[in-house]
Amino acid sequence: MEELKARPANSSPLTPLGFLERAATVYGDCPSIIYNTTNFTWSQTHRRCLQVASSIVSLGIERGQVVSVVAPNIPAMYELQFAVPMSGAILNSINTRLDARTVSVLLRHGEPKLIFVDYLSRSLVLEALSFLPPNTPRPLLVLITDDDDDADHTHDSSPAVDFCSSYESLVERGDPEFKWVRPKSEWDPMILNYTSGTTSSPKGVVHCHRGIFIITIDSLIDWGVPGQPVYLWTLPMFHANGWSYPWGIAAVGGTNICLRKFDGPTIFGLLIKHGVTHLCGAPVVLNMLTNSPNNEPLQKPVQILTAGAPPPAAVLFRTEALGFVVSHGYGLTETAGLVVSCAWKPQWNRLPATERARLKARQGVRTIGLTEVDVVDAETGASVKRDGLTLGEVVLRGGCVMLGYLKDPVGTSKSMKEDGWFYTGDVAVMHPDGYLEIKDRSKDVIISGGENLSSVEVESVLYMHPAINEAAVVARPDEFWGETPCAFVSVKDGLTRKPTEKEIIEFCRAKLPRYMVPKTVVFKDELPKTSTGKIQKFVLREIAKAMGSRASRM
Incomplete structure (x- = not known):
């Protein structure tokens, strides 16, 4: 068989961009995007993306x-997930909730030649650009207006003169017959995403066409997404490109329900109005649904995929009691989507609901598109015991792992080591059945009296308290123990009486080993979060540190 080899006919670069062409052919007259009163079909979306890609090239933007x-999450944002890479450029989606100085850092680092700006983010971007050094080349700006936005807002008064065009103008003047720029190699960069910065400064993660193709197909198979689902965009597309589902929903000809902002009542209203079948979100979205005033049990099951932070079993239990079918996974910006999932075993359906929720709170096993996953000792690199107790670092290898960090060879080499693993920085245990369970980020492990304790485990107990809405646990300096758990909590609205610090501590003491019980409880109206609902523990750590050392030996 030596004469058999790779040839042009079997070596076309893998890319998810072709999913849109197929959707236009197979599902051309079917709905692709619904946003308030705006409705597009897949043939229209395909044509609009080609026109925008054509116009991007006409503006002088070059490959790479x-x-x-x-x-x-508006229609233009969805279209740009295709249109930008179809022009040969690298797509960089920026968090709309960042402050101007942080955005300026990302712009200085990523050096975009063109920026598409939603009209409500106009002043943010203009302010961010004002922070750039005087001699820095200024990118072209395109303004996205929204005539179909029924939300309450005040139009930004920043001068439109800063913008070279409007988004719809690019659509109108673009060539619908444009031959989109296919990658020369499937390893060509396609995406630049910045990490959320929950534990450190954001890093620029670069993904190639091949990796995005793999994670997209993998995500559809693992979640069991059928043909033509109705997908509600509660997960920001600027967060790891919505875990690959912009391309995935095109692949299966689904309907994208876009929305600018949402809350619990809005979600429940859209579920009924559009017959939503699928949605994604961090555990904060589950919490939002279970605390919504109109959270009546669903008439039809709705699939929810949650990730981004370990979901407390109590929150999972409450969500599924409403009729949602929750799937739980794990991924990072560096993997472009979820690469570990709690694959469900049929025999678990016979267990009590509380036990099912506990099992589902585990992250699980590798998806079929990932080559290997393990939990290893940080010092020796050896696999930890599969006892559900021994902590180690999660390591991964597979085709959807990033190319590396932009302009950061040191950071790339530290995380992607010569032993062939990507080191995630997440701390986990491996259970006897081969399912892993995340316990913490490495920076969030609390070392109290020489014992390593998981803040996630303490948070899971706190979420069992009927009065607690949100909870996060970090280390507080302690003169005797070195560190002790400090709990930050918010309580539910409408309580006739709020719990005291002593009551919360006693509640935990009844359910946890003594060394894991919070020694301090701080009540907050709301915990600081990233745009995707991850609690910013580095902010809370600074608060706990500023509180000073505890002197008692509780």
């Missing part, structure tokens, strides 16, 4: 240059 987008 970065194009940034600052927009919420």
Whole structure:
């Protein structure tokens, strides 16, 4: 068989962009995007993306240059997930909730030649650009207006003169017959995403066409997404490109229900109005649904995929009691989507609901698109015992792992070591059945009296308290123990009496080993979060540190 080899006919670069062409052929007259009163079909979406890609090229943007987008989950944001890479450029979606100085850091680092800006983010981007050094080349700006937005808002008064065009103008003047720029190699960069910065400064993660193709197909198979689902965009597309589902929903000809912002009542209303079948979100979205005033049990099951932080078993239990079917996974910006999932075993259906929720709170096993996953000792690199107790670092290898960090060879080499693993920085245990369970970020492990304790485990107990809405646990300096758990909590609205610090501590003491019980409880109206609902523990750590050392030996 030596004469058999790779040839042009079997070596076309893998890319998810072709999913849109197929959707236009197979599902051309079917709905692709619904947003308030705006409705597009897949043939229309395909044509609009080609027109925008054509116009991007006409603006002088070259293959391999970065194009940034600052927009919420509106139709233009969805289209740009295709249109930008179809022009040959690298797509960089920026968090709309960042402050101007942080955005300026990302712009200086990513060096975009063009930025698409939602009109409500206009002043944010202009202010961010004002922070750039005087001699820094200024990118072109395209303004995305929204005539179909029924939300209450005040139009930004920043001068439109700063913008070279409007988004719809690019659509109108673009060539619908444009031959989109296919990658020369499947390893060509396609995406630049910045990490959320929950534990450190954001890093620029670069993904190639091949990796995005693999994670997209993998995500559809693992979640069991059928043909033509109705998908509600509660997960920001600027967060790891919505875990690959912009391309995935095109692949299966689904309907994208876009929305600028949402809350519990809005979600429940859209579930009924559009017959939503699928949605994604961090555990904060589950918490939002279970605490919504109109959270009546569903008439039809709705699939929810949650990740981003370990979901407390109590929150999972409450969500599924409403009729949602929750799937739980794990991934990072560096993997472009979820690469570990709690694959469900049929025999678990016979267990009590509380036990099912406990099992589902585990992250699980590798998806079929990932080559290997393990939990290893940080010092020796050896696999930890499969006892559900021994802590180690999660390591991964597979085709959807990033190319590396932009302009950061040191950071790339530290995380992607010569032993062939990507080191995630997440701390976990491996259970006897081969399912892993995340216990913490490495920076969030609390070392109290020489014992390593998981803040996630303490948080899971706190979420069992009927009065607690949100909880996060970090280390507080302690003169005797070195560190002790400090709990930050918010309580539910409408309580006739709020619990005291002593009551919360006693509640935990009845359910946890003594060394894991919070020694301090701080009540907050709301805990600081990233745009995707992850609690910013580094902010809370600074607060706990500023509180000073505890002197008692409780």
